[in-house]
Amino acid sequence: MASVLRSSTKLRAAARVPAVRALSTTTRLRAAEKPFFPNEPSAPSVQTAIPGPKSKAAADDLNEVFDVRSLNMLADYSQSVGNYIADLDGNKLLDVYAQIASIPVGYNNPHLKEATQSPEMINALINRPALGNFPSADWANILRTGVLKAAPKGMNQVFTAMAGSDANETAYKAAFMYYRQLQRGGPEVEFTEEELQSTMNNEGPGSPQLSILSFKSAFHGRLFGSLSTTRSKAIHKIDIPAFDWPQASFPSLKYPLEDHVQENAAEEKRCLEEVERLIKEFHNPVAAVMVEPIQSEGGDNHASPAFFQGLREITKRTNVLFIVDEVQTGIGATGKFWAHDHWNLQTPPDMVTFSKKAQTAGYYFGNPALRPNKPYRQFNTWMGDPARALIYRGIIEEVERLGLVEHTRITGEYLYSGLERLAQKYPDHFQNLRGKGQGTFIAWDTPHRDQFLAKAKSVGVNIGGSGAAAVRLRPMLVFQKHHADILLESIEKIIKLL
Amino acid sequence: MASVLRSSTKLRAAARVPAVRALSTTTRLRAAEKPFFPNEPSAPSVQTAIPGPKSKAAADDLNEVFDVRSLNMLADYSQSVGNYIADLDGNKLLDVYAQIASIPVGYNNPHLKEATQSPEMINALINRPALGNFPSADWANILRTGVLKAAPKGMNQVFTAMAGSDANETAYKAAFMYYRQLQRGGPEVEFTEEELQSTMNNEGPGSPQLSILSFKSAFHGRLFGSLSTTRSKAIHKIDIPAFDWPQASFPSLKYPLEDHVQENAAEEKRCLEEVERLIKEFHNPVAAVMVEPIQSEGGDNHASPAFFQGLREITKRTNVLFIVDEVQTGIGATGKFWAHDHWNLQTPPDMVTFSKKAQTAGYYFGNPALRPNKPYRQFNTWMGDPARALIYRGIIEEVERLGLVEHTRITGEYLYSGLERLAQKYPDHFQNLRGKGQGTFIAWDTPHRDQFLAKAKSVGVNIGGSGAAAVRLRPMLVFQKHHADILLESIEKIIKLL
Numbered sequence: 001m002a003s004v005l006r007s008s009t010k011l012r013a014a015a016r017v018p019a020v021r022a023l024s025t026t027t028r029l030r031a032a033e034k035p036f037f038p039n040e041p042s043a044p045s046v047q048t049a050i051p052g053p054k055s056k057a058a059a060d061d062l063n064e065v066f067d068v069r070s071l072n073m074l075a076d077y078s079q080s081v082g083n084y085i086a087d088l089d090g091n092k093l094l095d096v097y098a099q100i101a102s103i104p105v106g107y108n109n110p111h112l113k114e115a116t117q118s119p120e121m122i123n124a125l126i127n128r129p130a131l132g133n134f135p136s137a138d139w140a141n142i143l144r145t146g147v148l149k150a151a152p153k154g155m156n157q158v159f160t161a162m163a164g165s166d167a168n169e170t171a172y173k174a175a176f177m178y179y180r181q182l183q184r185g186g187p188e189v190e191f192t193e194e195e196l197q198s199t200m201n202n203e204g205p206g207s208p209q210l211s212i213l214s215f216k217s218a219f220h221g222r223l224f225g226s227l228s229t230t231r232s233k234a235i236h237k238i239d240i241p242a243f244d245w246p247q248a249s250f251p252s253l254k255y256p257l258e259d260h261v262q263e264n265a266a267e268e269k270r271c272l273e274e275v276e277r278l279i280k281e282f283h284n285p286v287a288a289v290m291v292e293p294i295q296s297e298g299g300d301n302h303a304s305p306a307f308f309q310g311l312r313e314i315t316k317r318t319n320v321l322f323i324v325d326e327v328q329t330g331i332g333a334t335g336k337f338w339a340h341d342h343w344n345l346q347t348p349p350d351m352v353t354f355s356k357k358a359q360t361a362g363y364y365f366g367n368p369a370l371r372p373n374k375p376y377r378q379f380n381t382w383m384g385d386p387a388r389a390l391i392y393r394g395i396i397e398e399v400e401r402l403g404l405v406e407h408t409r410i411t412g413e414y415l416y417s418g419l420e421r422l423a424q425k426y427p428d429h430f431q432n433l434r435g436k437g438q439g440t441f442i443a444w445d446t447p448h449r450d451q452f453l454a455k456a457k458s459v460g461v462n463i464g465g466s467g468a469a470a471v472r473l474r475p476m477l478v479f480q481k482h483h484a485d486i487l488l489e490s491i492e493k494i495i496k497l498l
Numbered sequence: 499m500a501s502v503l504r505s506s507t508k509l510r511a512a513a514r515v516p517a518v519r520a521l522s523t524t525t526r527l528r529a530a531e532k533p534f535f536p537n538e539p540s541a542p543s544v545q546t547a548i549p550g551p552k553s554k555a556a557a558d559d560l561n562e563v564f565d566v567r568s569l570n571m572l573a574d575y576s577q578s579v580g581n582y583i584a585d586l587d588g589n590k591l592l593d594v595y596a597q598i599a600s601i602p603v604g605y606n607n608p609h610l611k612e613a614t615q616s617p618e619m620i621n622a623l624i625n626r627p628a629l630g631n632f633p634s635a636d637w638a639n640i641l642r643t644g645v646l647k648a649a650p651k652g653m654n655q656v657f658t659a660m661a662g663s664d665a666n667e668t669a670y671k672a673a674f675m676y677y678r679q680l681q682r683g684g685p686e687v688e689f690t691e692e693e694l695q696s697t698m699n700n701e702g703p704g705s706p707q708l709s710i711l712s713f714k715s716a717f718h719g720r721l722f723g724s725l726s727t728t729r730s731k732a733i734h735k736i737d738i739p740a741f742d743w744p745q746a747s748f749p750s751l752k753y754p755l756e757d758h759v760q761e762n763a764a765e766e767k768r769c770l771e772e773v774e775r776l777i778k779e780f781h782n783p784v785a786a787v788m789v790e791p792i793q794s795e796g797g798d799n800h801a802s803p804a805f806f807q808g809l810r811e812i813t814k815r816t817n818v819l820f821i822v823d824e825v826q827t828g829i830g831a832t833g834k835f836w837a838h839d840h841w842n843l844q845t846p847p848d849m850v851t852f853s854k855k856a857q858t859a860g861y862y863f864g865n866p867a868l869r870p871n872k873p874y875r876q877f878n879t880w881m882g883d884p885a886r887a888l889i890y891r892g893i894i895e896e897v898e899r900l901g902l903v904e905h906t907r908i909t910g911e912y913l914y915s916g917l918e919r920l921a922q923k924y925p926d927h928f929q930n931l932r933g934k935g936q937g938t939f940i941a942w943d944t945p946h947r948d949q950f951l952a953k954a955k956s957v958g959v960n961i962g963g964s965g966a967a968a969v970r971l972r973p974m975l976v977f978q979k980h981h982a983d984i985l986l987e988s989i990e991k992i993i994k995l996l
Contacts, residue, residue: 076634133597
């Protein structure tokens with residue numbers, strides 16, 4: 001099943017979507033693709049300054065009960081459709097940020113709406129089980145027809161979670177248990193009395209000083225364990241106690257890649273050597289290496305397949321687990337269902353974590369030894385949410401039905417070419433354009449990034465940033481060539497406004 | 499609004515529930531209360547050994563993709579109703595464990611079912627917002643008519659989360675930020691360059707070695723920060739790195755309380771002195787004290803209102819935050835909406851965390867200074883789930899409509915009296931009966947606890963344990979006197995089987 005998702009090369013979308021309804025006379029639909037959402041606006045519409053008066057009043061009201069200082073815009077989801085997000089003042093923006101890369105198949109997707117009406121969904125919403133103790137009889141089926149259908153190659157198990165942070169942390173816990181099990185000599189070796197007693201005091205040997213190795217600029221979440229592996233920005237970390245865990249350099253590649261082949265290879269070699277040195281020498285032994293296929297919050301930092309192959313080789317050789325954080329890269333955006341499918345690894349990662357576009361979360365694995373050796377070691381009351389697992393199933397069905405992975409690969413190529421043209425025309429505004437061959441997972445640096453993002457709304461697009469200087473594009477999987485045309489035009493307009 | 503929930507003294511249920519449908523001739527409905535669920539079975543029915551053949555086959559199947567070693571029973575929720583949980587083999591058990599204390603208003607509650615069909619719910623399910631950036635325009639209203647309507651006295655703010663663990667951890671993060679802000683001299687004092695740099699290396703002063711003080715036997719969750727405050731059982735903690743944080747003794751009271759007044763008061767005084775000593779002397783300064791009103795996973799350990807008043811007084815005096823973990827005790831089960839309502843505190847706790855029966859999670863607070871001083875310090879992609887917030891709203895409505903808090907107080911008294919009678923009759927099987935005046939939040943110790951729980955299913959009840967020796971009762975809020983009668987009869991049957 002999963003192979004269907006990964007190897008689909010046919011674009012089956014056009015034949016199945018409903019006929020296009022009375023299109024406006026806009027010239028923007030140059031690219032001859034039928035819209036996935038026939039009721040989508042044909043172009044953004046900006047009616048007021050953004051935020052407009054209604055949005056401002058609503059934000060003031062919300063502020064009474066909820067911190068709104070990170071508010072980007074208050075949305076009217078009932079009026080949002082496909083790639084367009086609406087606000088209270090009648091503005092409709094082309095959304096290439098998509099809830100921080102977490103909406104895959106469009107606002108008010110009719111297939112997902114259908115999924116909300118099923119008896120299974122109602123059951124999951126009102127009879128929420130403690131999945132570890134009292135799973136519903138259809139839980140195996142929900143997993144097989146959904147979460148596990150999309151499992152990465154070599155993985156047939158899942159531990160379900162609630163969001164990216166706890167998906168990552170439960171994967172870390174599995175890694176620590178596995179590491180200690182190897183040290184002890186196997187799953188049947190009992191804990192010592194000293195271990196059992198010391199762990200109650202948060203002390204070794206029961207609570208060992210082991211570590212997870214992550215990379216500089218990495219983002220893996222904001223709870224205490226995941227935040228200890230996050231190295232994106234000080235504001236994410238300051239004042240919060242952290243574990244003494246190691247960080248390796250992530251490759252800092254030079255662009256365009258084709259002009260810096262040897263330099264970049266040397267940089268990746270340097271980083272790999274640093275990883276190996278830290279694994280061998282760091283004072284708190286490393287149980288696992290955690291890495292994003294593309295560092296996302298940290299600034300859209302890419303590395304080559306060779307780098308990740310190197311990581312897999314080092315971790316195999318040093319008996320350290322290799323965990324891939326696909327929270328932001330997973331579910332099709334890079335033109336493969338999983339971004340690590342680009343790497344052609346000889347053996348799969350040990351664990352792959354997911355969230356965001358899956359609308360639920362967890363970690364996949366294949367090796368049965370990664371199930372802890374006793375029950376109740378990896379456990380919590382809910383262990384995920386079947387309602388959200390059903391939404392993920394609907395998303396997978398939609399991805400398959402519309403061939404959205406391959407679609408995103410093709411649209412990404414189209415969009416990337418357009419950005420290359422803009423970069424030639426406006427070299428001062430485009431540095432380090434990156435993400436070629438990575439679907440729509442594209443970014444570039446620009447000297448006036450924050451103004452760029454702020455102006456975007458005035459021309460009708462909602463765009464996000466990452467790191468200190470990057471504009472990051474995170475369109476949905478239903479983003480089409482005619483949306484790319486609008487986006488490219490809008491970017492040019494923003495540049496002219498700066 | 500909140501006062502309605504807290505001070506309701508009328509039992510408005512009977513008048514509003516539909517007429518009782520053709521009751522069976524069972525004698526069990528001795529207590530003259532109309533059932534909240536007219537279609538509930540009048541008694542448990544046990545058709546097969548449990549697990550029966552269908553359940554066994556389904557568990558084997560599930561085991562292929564999901565760890566089932568903590569499986570208690572596979573449920574057929576489509577056949578479950580009210581207080582009764584059904585399995586695949588036609589067995590229907592009176593459920594006084596209720597998904598580890600997380601189902602408040604009964605399986606297949608019609609009002610919740612209605613809530614799943616609203617346009618708001620569909621919107622929340624298919625257009626999931628990043629709440630910190632792009633909340634829906636109706637988010638303030640969803641909060642005010644739901645989550646915040648039930649806010650504890652003195653609290654009008656909420657930070658929403660996904661489950662108990664991250665609710666607690668985000669509260670800890672708020673506490674650390676607040677503590678450092680006080681140290682710095684206020685919200686307007688900027689971070690130093692040294693802080694900003696050191697935190698990127700997980701080092702002080704940016705990542706300070708501060709701590710949360712919790713209690714021996716406490717349970718606050720299983721992620722890395724929350725697990726560092728959990729001291730329930732070694733199996734929950736072993737092999738996982740933990741922070742060097744302090745633990746104080748939780749009072750170990752003697753029962754019956756009325757026979758040990760002075761001894762228990764001395765014990766509580768001893769524990770309070772320990773708390774104060776640790777706050778003053780522990781090497782990693784204490785930013786907050788975290789406590790459960792009744793230690794639940796840790797064995798149903800109670801303390802008096804005087805003890806908690808003492809904690810509030812010490813934390814006020816030492817400028818340490820006081821966080822109350824109401825994940826298991828909240829939403830009515832103790833005969834008050836919040837268990838800490840029993841304490842008559844002069845000033846409210848600084849934060850109160852919730853999850854489980856709320857079906858969503860987060861922490862409440864009142865002091866605006868607990869909002870971090872800058873945006874993006876307390877943040878994540880989803881920051882909760884509006885779909886689950888809508889379910890919480892439905893639960894609150896049902897609690898109000900049926901007067902379930904007061905109902906649970908009364909039913910709890912009835913149940914407790916029955917248990918006292920059993921305890922007199924079977925003194926060898928009942929030690930430390932506790933929870934008097936705490937609604938249905940009742941427990942006792944028994945020397946053959948694990949066999950007791952295992953046999954319970956054969957007589958038609960699903961019961962859980964806590965700690966090493968306790969039987970813990972966690973009925974739903976729709977548990978009625980006739981259910982109590984069945985439960986009491988069943989307990990006697992189990993004792994006779996042992």
